[in-house]
Amino acid sequence: MTDRLTRALALIDAANSADPTAEEGLPAALLYGQRMSRELARLFPDASEILQIAARGQHIERWLLPRGNYPDGKEGYLAWRREQARRHADRVSDLMAKAGYGQDECARVGVLLRKEGLKRDPEVQALEDVICFTFLRWYFQPFAASRDPAEVARIVTQTARKMSADARARALAEFTLPEQLAAAFRV
Structure with missing residues (x-):
């Protein structure tokens, strides 16, 4: 693991450690990110650093935008999910930049977190x-x-x-x- 990957994951974990909801004695978002990383390592052991970061940050600070802030029903749910994906991409990109990643790498993690190219982008x-x-x-x-x-x-x-x-x-x-x-x- 490179130093900048270690830094990026630590920054994501620090952000997710502020989740006020606990699960199994840990902040829920932190636990979710750890579970995502474990599943990624199991399913795709040769995953790129960008994919590793995207997996860990997939729900970064999700609690800051509650589902209840959007209307009930499918349209409200989809709007909430789109905004979450946008927010997650922006936040993880910012943390990656702090960890030493370049603009292209930060943009790429955004593509993954917004799920642009599902079924087309491996x-x-x-x-x-x-x-x-x-x-x-x-x-x-x-x-x-x-x-x-x-x-x-x-x-x-x-x-x-x-x-x-x-x-x-x-x-x-x-x-x-x-x-x-x-x-x-x-x-």
């Missing part, structure tokens, strides 16, 4: 696959327990659609899902 797709695996491994069970089964099926289908074919196959091998949910990964 690194954007890798980040999306890591996001989906992190969700399935750490967040799916509590999420599904509090929602209507039809809503869960719809969300699982949307999640599977965003994943690469290799990631969907790997998810089927790694996770035990009820048949009606597993079917979404066989598309």
Whole structure:
């Protein structure tokens, strides 16, 4: 790991350590970033520094823009997600610059965090696959327990659609899902 990568990850972790929500005794955003890094290392052990930074900073300071600040419904949710992606890209780019990365590298992390080129850009797709695996491994069970089964099926289908074919196959091998949910990964 290069010195500037170590610095960039430490800056992201410091920012996420301010999350007032705790999970397993840690600030939730910090824990999420660590989980993303673990999944990235497992799924893509040769990931570039930019992809490593994007994975760690994918939800940087997410709590600063609550979902409740946007209208209910799909349009409000999508507007919130777009603004979060923009904010995350800007914040991580700023921290990368402080860690010694150049303008092109900072711009590239923004492309990944805004998910520009999903299904066309291998690194954007890798980040999306890591996001989906992190969700399935750490967040799916509590999420599904509090929602209507039809809503869960719809969300699982949307999640599977965003994943690469290799990631969907790997998810089927790694996770035990009820048949009606597993079917979404066989598309």
